[in-house]
Amino acid sequence: MTIADYLLSINEPSFRLKQYNQAIYQQLIENWDEFTAWPKLLREKVAIEFPLEKLVVINHQISKKKDTEKVLFSRVKNDRQLLETVLMRHQDGRNTVCVSSMVGCPVGCTFCATGTMGFIANLTSDEIAEQVLFFARRLKKEQQKITNIVFMGMGEPLLNLKNVLESIDIFTDSDKMAMSPSRVTISTSGIVQPMKELFAKDFKGRIALSLHAPTQALRESIMPIAKNNHLDKLMELVDQYINKTNKRISFEYILLKNINDKQRHAEKLAQLVRGKLIHLNLIPYNPVPGFTLETSDRKQIDRFSAILTKARVPHTVRVSMGQDIDAACGQLATKKTSV
Ligand code: SF4
Structure with missing residues (x-):
């Protein structure tokens, strides 16, 4: 009720x-x-x-630079199910909360700590909203507010779409948190069917698509979910979305040393996205203990970026935040989690 x-x-x-x-x-x-x-x-x-109380705080870490905070929560209904949420305090004044939509994740991207947990549970809309409310209450004490919410924490939001959309209603309803929908970003690994559903709902927020590779074959080797969600189909959906809404889509591209960071990858990537209404975020890989993947060298990142610049692909090399508390992109994993 x-x-x-x-x-x-x-x-x-x-x-x-x-x-x-x-x-x-x-x-x-x-x-x-x-x-x-x-x-x-x-x-x-x-x-x-x-x-x-919708979630219980188990641990609260603050990075050395004090620009990133990570909270480990347990669910009230099952205290062995844990999730993590991150607050990023950007220098330009934005306060972004990176929320989780699941405990664990079934998608299993090879570079992501959460992927090693497998799927454990979908979070309810109240549990998703509580992650944001926790930091909103904290920031209020400093006369600050949350300015942005990104679904880039644990889980694939499109596989928990109903609860994710209900939580976004809480964030954007003028009687509730009253945030602008354009301040909310759903990030997806690229699953065709729920993407179609989301686009059909006239979603007012922003979309980020995890690309991570410029070809189907390479994408499949990095992201198992790509096998059943072909890159051509995703690009077709992206084109339809942009044509319909005239809104920019973000593409995320994690740079993995010697895997997807070579000149040929940058050239292929430029071919794939050139001319589209997109912004590409290049994300240097954040090391995860036990993974053999490596971060691209700075020079290689610069070379990759230069090729995109030459091809006039709008892009940014993302500055990593919260690495020292394992709060950066791809590092979230609640080591104590069990069902
Ligand atoms: S990157 Fe996202 S979709 Fe992929 S395994 Fe991690 S949490 Fe799941």
Whole structure:
């Protein structure tokens, strides 16, 4: 039962729901005592049915530079199921939360620590929203706000699409967190069917597609999911999306030494994306303990970038944040997790 249904069932007037949303999502209360707009009796009833605590904080790490924080949460419904969420405090003032949509991930990208966990559970929309609320409450104490949300944590968001979209409603509803949809990015490994569903829903947020290779064969060797989701089909979908919305898509490309970072890869990549309304993010690989993959040399990254520049492909080499606390891209994995 939703909170709206519950309030109706106990004959509370409709303004109570608005007050609830304001308290939870705007006032960012941390306990029911702060919610003085409601009579104590009503608070006590709702507290039993809808506890404020949606996730339990197990560990909170802050990077040496203090620009990245990572929180390890456990689920209330199963304290052995763990997930991680990252806050990045950018120098330009943006505060981005990188949320998880799952515990573990079934996709198994070869460069990603989460992929080694396999699929454990989908997170509910409340559990996804709670990751953002946790940092929103923290930033509020510093008179700061979350400016961006990216679904780039643990899990493939398009394989938990219903809950992900419900959480985005919480982030963007004017009665709730009231963020602009353009501040929310769903990042996908590229799964054709749910991409079609998402595009058909007239999604107002941003899309990031993990490309990671310029050819089908290389992509399959890095990302097993690519076998059933052909690069040609993904590019066709991207073209349709851009034609329909005139919105830019981001492509993510993790640079793996001697695997996808050679001159021929950059040239092929430029051919693949040139002329499209896209922005390419080059992500130097962040080492994961136990993996044999290596980060591309700085010179090689510069050469790769120069080829793209020459081909007029808009791109950025992403600056890694939070490596010292294993919070960077591809490093999230809750070592203690079990079912
Ligand atoms: S990169 Fe994303 S989709 Fe791939 S295994 Fe990791 S969490 Fe899953």
